[in-house]
Amino acid sequence: MDDRKLEVLRAIVEDYVATQEPVGSKAVAQRHSLGVSAATVRNDMAYLEEAGYIQQPHTSAGRIPTAKGYRLFVDRLGKIKPLSAAERRAVHRFLSEAIDLDDVVTRTVRLLAQLTHQVAVVQYPSLNRSSVRHLELVSLTPTRLMLVMITDTGRVEQRYVEVPAELTEDDVLDLRRLVNEQLQGKALADAPRIIDGLAGLARPELRATASALARVLLESVVARTEERVAVAGAANLTRNGNFFAGSLRPILEALEEEVVLMQLLGRADSNALLTVRIGDENEVADFREATVVTAGYGPGSVVGHMGVLGPTRMDYPGTIAAVRAVARYVSEILEQNR
């Protein structure tokens, strides 16, 4: 594959992304100083089409890149454009004003949507990769407790616990001390084992209560596999006629399904720094015509993912740079709050 052919592909990708219209040989020869005529470009285009990098919507139209073409562009041709200093400062300032984890996530997702002009998705720090910072028991009535769990990422989970016997204030303090002694600092992934033995460690008369508490801890806090996700920028789906091929309907529906969004952000085990899934590289059927750029974030290790969703004809260098930068800043913030 010729160097010039690659240049032609780059030209097609860039122009198509910019204008959103099929680009013809003449335009390529003129706007990008390749030093050859349109006829020569036509020959290269015929080759690129044969090889599957570009395609023609109809016989007498210009060419548009295929998913394979974008893939090549991303892998070998696109140079990531770092954010400007002003943008970086703005990102930093905006995120550091966050008052708690919820706020960090909310601000992040808005920021991503605004920077990339696309739909942004941010996963809350995954519970099963966090560890316990503190457990709190609040007595609401003598037989009703509220259990509050705070993780090292700042996430707060709360549950009600009905207990079988009336508790005194001291009982509550006892239980509180017990669960914190056992679980503080422990990874949630290791917690089930510890929780199993919890009831056995309590004073005999508190056994029944401790086991009710253990059940709630296990069932609804630790074993909870569902993940929370924040979305912003849905309005960007309608940008300059993006009008996502068919209708927006399926996309909008998918964006309200946590399960789908989690798939979108990629199987939880992917630890890659940054992933770009173009068109049908995507597992979710509704997004076969979209590109998803995702990055992991977290203090040290990855505790969640964030990403943006856009048309395959997106500004790859800019989008990739934005996602990467935001993921880094968020990681820094979590690091500081640890």
Add this chain to the structure above:
Amino acid sequence: MDDRKLEVLRAIVEDYVATQEPVGSKAVAQRHSLGVSAATVRNDMAYLEEAGYIQQPHTSAGRIPTAKGYRLFVDRLGKIKPLSAAERRAVHRFLSEAIDLDDVVTRTVRLLAQLTHQVAVVQYPSLNRSSVRHLELVSLTPTRLMLVMITDTGRVEQRYVEVPAELTEDDVLDLRRLVNEQLQGKALADAPRIIDGLAGLARPELRATASALARVLLESVVARTEERVAVAGAANLTRNGNFFAGSLRPILEALEEEVVLMQLLGRADSNALLTVRIGDENEVADFREATVVTAGYGPGSVVGHMGVLGPTRMDYPGTIAAVRAVARYVSEILEQNR
């Protein structure tokens, strides 16, 4: 205004809502057994148009209701259709499975969207109409606390507090006792006054710390005017060509603006049980072609609002019934958890 004329208006509203096409005199005369001919209906229609209740998209088309027409329909003609027993059971079951307040809100907003096939909006219980159930202090480092506030509606707010001096465990317990003694059960609206005196009540060596704590309480928990809102069912905006007149763009954008959504749900002081704002009765410019049906909810008194947003040509009896029913069930649930 004739009785029959009202019947003609009802027929036009019902048929237009069902078919989404202008309805002609012939259709009205046939489908609704009025016992008169099409020509007579035409005369009535001319009157209704003159009076501003209906209008013609173009000369030789059928009629469609105006906002004024819908208003009359809602006020005098529409009989609210209560939900079926099966629907009521489903609503009840789905909502009672909620595990905490966040879950209640999330489930509510989804339920509303699904029942009405429209965009649903639910405000989290407003902080300044709640009261303090419990305040918790967690010591993260000797100079750093986490403050957790739980309200009577189940809402949980958390903030970090940097304190000027190192604290012992006993210090933290002392402070915890102090703030709870002072604030537990108090309405947040009354809290600022109490918080002001807080530092004065602490042991002398804890004064500085207590006043740092008081500052956070006041500034970022109590005085916080921003409200949280949940949205669902945006995909319904694309239902059978709803395609909201112009483009979805402004609507989708508005749905991501908390401020706009709060306006949508109505000025906070409105205590009406159920409100229907049709077309330009709406204050928000982007929603001049929409109808918003809202209801207040809360245990006893109103602590928040919920509602749905749809095209002016919506199924009013069904929508009103759904919003009212869901608001009631949510109120019941909050009541139980109090």
Add this chain to the structure above:
DNA sequence: ACTGGCACTCCTGGACACGGAGTGCCAGAC
């Protein structure tokens, strides 16, 4: 006060022609 009839208006959809943009290919130049 209601009805049937009639002329009129205006939208909708299909058919058709035409200009423009872009291609593929070929013969010739370097």
Add this chain to the structure above:
DNA sequence: GTCTGGCACTCCGTGTCCAGGAGTGCCAGT
């Protein structure tokens, strides 16, 4: 061998025209 200019061809998008259909307003008659 590689590139270039030229030419015929294809196909889309637009505009125009026309016929059909739906619905109205009005009038005279019951």
